[in-house]
Amino acid sequence: MTEQARHRLAELVAIASDGAVTADEVLGANVPLSALGVTSIAQMRLIDAVEIEYDVLIDLTGDDAALLDDLDKLAEYVTR
Numbered sequence: 001m002t003e004q005a006r007h008r009l010a011e012l013v014a015i016a017s018d019g020a021v022t023a024d025e026v027l028g029a030n031v032p033l034s035a036l037g038v039t040s041i042a043q044m045r046l047i048d049a050v051e052i053e054y055d056v057l058i059d060l061t062g063d064d065a066a067l068l069d070d071l072d073k074l075a076e077y078v079t080r
Contacts, residue, residue: 005075012053013038013071016045032069043068054078 010023013033021036029036038046046068047058056078058064067074 002075002079005079006071008053009050009071009075009078012049013042013046016049017042026071029071033071034069038068050074050078 006027007023010026013026014021014023017038020042021033021038025036026033034043047060050056051058058067058077064077067077
């Protein structure tokens with residue numbers, strides 16, 4: 001996982017949440033993103049943004065759904 005990916009993903013979370021959660025809050029969090037206030041609508045926006053930017057597929061019917069609550073796991077997923 002790269003630090004650059006973590007920072008970019010944190011920015012995408014902030015954008016997807018319409019600023020309800022800042023990139024700094026995401027980067028400093030030790031709780032799931034949903035506990036920060038990332039809503040299900042924001043998660044759907046985040047999926048779209050991540051899939052487009054990183055050319056990956058996030059499958060919500062499998063284990064990939066857990067990626068939406070953990071910045072580090074998401075960063076590992078998009079950089080593998």
